[in-house]
Amino acid sequence: MQTIKPGDSIHGFTLVSVSDQEEYKGKGYTFKHNKTGMELFHLHNNDTENLFSFSFKTPAYDNSGVAHILEHSVLSGSKQYPVKDPFMALMKGSMNTFLNAMTYPEKTVYPAASPVEKDYFNMMSVYADAVFFPLLKKEVFHQEGHRLEFDDEGHLNIVGIVFNEMKGAYSDHDSIVGEWCYRSLLPDTQYYYDSGGEPEAIPDLTYGQFKEYHETYYHPSNCKVFLYGNIPSEKQLQFLEDKFLNTFEYKAVNTEIREQKRWNKPYSLELTSPLTENEKPEGKSTIALNWLMNDIGNPLELLSLEVLSEILLANTGSPLYKAVVDSGLGEDLSPVSGLETDVRELIFSVGIRGTDPDKKEAFEKLIEDEFLNLTKNGLLPDIIRGALKRVEFRNREIKGGAPFGLRLMGKTLRGWLHGYSPETTLEFTRWMEKLKTSVTEDNRYFEKLIEKLFVQNKHRSTIIVRPDSEHTTKQEEALNLRINNIQTTLNKEKEDLIRKDNETLRIFQDTPDSEADTLKIPSLSLEDLPRDITYINTDLLHIGDIPVYSHDLFTNGIDYVDFSFDIKGLSEEENSFLPLFTKIITSGSLPDIPYNEVARLLTLNTGGFGSFLESALVHPDRNLVRDIAFFRVKFLENDYKKALDLIFRLFTESKISEEKRLKDVLTEMKNDYISAIIPSGNAFANLRASSRLSETLRREERWRGIDQLLFLNRVNEDLGSDSLKKIGDILET
Incomplete structure (x- = not known):
């Protein structure tokens, strides 16, 4: 980057500040657009996987889901790229490593990443045009949001992509719990509304309101642009100014989140969730306790709470x-348990799953007594040390699967969105060192936090979500009443208008984009692709008869070790027990150490110990199938001896037939599968359908598909001592 200093202007932007970001091997440049006031932060370093995001503060003022519907709709045709789905068209000629859009309780984010510069600017061009100049055709609103539609028998229905998506979300027990954990605490604020939309409220949204929301909030004056990677700032500023921003002027946009008045006593709320016809409600409820904490703008307190959540x-x-x-x-x-950091004021939840509503008082007392016990008797130093190390490990680790810049974008937006500097919630090392000093100087640092934020904090909600066989019926009745009221008021003119709108939508969907419009979508050619191939060096050595493959890579001081075990020759029943077997190995006990103490030692000496099962065809014999159980451990370089000693003990000495632990793990696995069905239904369906096509996919289905869920349901029907002993015997062999 050329030498400019705070106060200097370049390409329509003024440099506001420069910060050293040594922990991310770069510098942070904060710019402000001169005409619109749009803020832009570039974390510039040598990473070739560049990322950008356009983020808008989009508070909800009702449950119509307008922000969610807009997130779907802006990527359905824009001024420069007037095709129906530029998103999919762009992917066909891209080497992107991330391309998506997300709606949060108070923001909507459009990020994309690529290691190829031309590809990066192609995506930025399409995304910027989409968010600032979308076509927002009425057909798109009807397709993505909601519309009235007659079925073949002449009955009126309400349909739409977001409408159907949210019906699915509100039919999932854990989704309902998670939604109300934070909404129950913030009734005076915009967070009380569901930005994704409630099915009964989505049809209230009009096309005019939809367009007005975009006009109000999707303006550069309400946009935060995050950039990450090695492309020079000047080049990106010029691109944005010349192609998109120069036509805009400043616009005042009111996005203030109303303040929540603090309570002087806890509050309780009971809700229902679906229950299938043959299910019984007993033992199927969730009870969750939730506390409203402090504003997200205090980075030391934010980090302290992250560590405290890890401790607890x-x-x-x-x-x-x-x-x-x-x-x-x-x-x-309950999986909702933990710290919520995607809202302005932090929220902590702890819940119990598989319970009954009449356990509410007992659960509240259990949690209250545990917090009182911790403040009185203190936390074990090893637990605190392990949590500090684990949080530091997590922040140091360069994870695969998503661009590193995406994680930093999320951290930056936490505070930046609410008026703090971008660095406030981005920086980690400085605040971790300060936290360590505070803990050293005050050996009751976390106990005092528990006292302040849990014991003395009266702004607490208890929510009960109980399955109810009438839940779905009542929702359908309310929807049918709405539809009937509409249908009884329809005259022929209104009916014809509905049919005309649907015919217009059908034509819109079925008509291919013109070749001229399709060619407007930028794409890479073969000449644009990198010519240099990155090789990963592999060294092979042997420890006895065991081959060891070593890869010398930069991993920021973290070592990763995979252990693979050939598991051929197992019966079908034994194969079905494999997920349980591997889970017990990674979370069980040793002859002289109970499971909870093993878990503490793993936290103290590793960054994680997990397992996964793989089935694959062996090259070159396409008929030979190899099944392998992988165990993966990661640890800091200095902890390798303690980490590997513990892992080898778990491999050779685990008490895998301990009845109480078997029962707990089986129950947890079953509940996790049930919770995953609705959010990931398409993945389960795809795996089950494809399992008929090959032996490897058939095994995948047995290990992590519907077959595994059915197997777990059967096993969980009888968890008496005799049954658990038989299961233990199978695992031992």
Whole structure:
């Protein structure tokens, strides 16, 4: 980047500040657009995987889901790229490593990443045109949002992509729990509304309101642009100014989140969730306790709460996690438990799953007593040290699967969106060092936090979500009443208009984009692709008869070790037990160490120990199938001896037939599968359908598909001592 200093202007922007970002091997440049006031932050370093995002503060003022529908709709044709789906057209000629859009409770984000510069600017051009100059055709609103439609028998229905998506979300028990954990605490604010939309409210949104929301909030004056990587700032500023921003002027946009008045006593709320016809409601409810914490703009307190959440809930040996599981009040810890950082004021939740509503008072007392016990008797130093190390590990780790810049974007937006500098919630090392100093100087640092934020904090909600066989019926009745009221008021003119709108939509959907418009979507050619191939060096050595493959790569001081075991020759029943077997190995006990203490040692000495099963055809014999169980451990370089000693003990000495632990793990696995069905239904359906096509996919289905869920349901029907002993015997062999 050329030498400019704060206060200098370049390509329509003024440089506001420069910050050293040594932990990310770069510098942070904050710019402000002179005409619109749009803020832009570039974390510039040598990473070739560049990322950009356009983020808009989009608070909800009702449950119509307008922000969610807009997120779908802006990527359905724009001024420069007037095709129906530029998103998919762009992907066909791109080497992107990320291309998506997301709606949050108070923001909508459009990120994309690529290691190829031309590809990067292609995506930025399409995305910028989409968010600032979308066509927002009425047909798109009807397609993505909602519309009235007659079926073959002449009955009126309400349909639409977002409408159907949210019907699915509100038919999932854990989704309902997670939604109301934060909404129940913030009734005076915009967070009380569902930005994704409630099915009964989505049809209230008009096309005019939809367009007005975009006109109000999708303006550069309400946009935060995050850039990451090695492309020079000047080049990106010029691109944005010349192609998109120069036609805009400043616009005042009111996006203030109303302040929540603090309560002087806790509040309770009971909700229902669907229950299938043959299910019984007993033992199927969730109870969750939720606390409203402080504003996200205090980075030390934010990090302190992240570490405290790790202390309390990170693993089966954590005090709050263990108290819930051992209480006998329900089956296991609810997946909603933990710290919520995607809202302006932090929220902490702890819940129990597989319980009954009448356990509410007992669960509240359990959690209250555990917090009082922790403040009185203190936390074990090893638990605190392990949590600090785990949080530091997580922030140091360069994870695969998504661009590194995407994670940094999320951290930056936490505070930046609410008026703080971009660095406030981005920087980690400085605040971790300060936290360590505070903990060293005050050996009751976290106990005092528990006292302040949990024991003395009256702004707490308890939500009960109980399955109800009439839940879906009542929703359908309300929807049918709405439809009937509409249908009874329809005259022929209105009916014809509905049919005309649907015919217009059908024609819109069925008519191919013109070749001229399709060619407007930028794409890479063969000449644009990198010519240099990145090779990963592999060294092979042997420890006895065991081959060891080593890859010397930069991993920021973290070592990764995979252990692979050939698992051929197992019966079908034994194969079905494999997921349980590998889970027990990674979370079980040793002859002299109980499971909760093993979990604590894993937290203290590793960054994680997990497992996965793979089935693959062996080259060159396409008829030979190899099944392998992988165990993966990661740890800091200095901890390798303690980490590997513990892992080898778990491989050779695990008490895999311990009845209580078997029961807990089986219940947890079943509940996790049930919770995953609705959010990931398409993945389960795809795997089940494709399992008929090959032996490898058939095994995948048995290990992590519907077959595994059915198997777990059968096993969980009888978890008496005799049955658990038989299961233990199978695992031992």
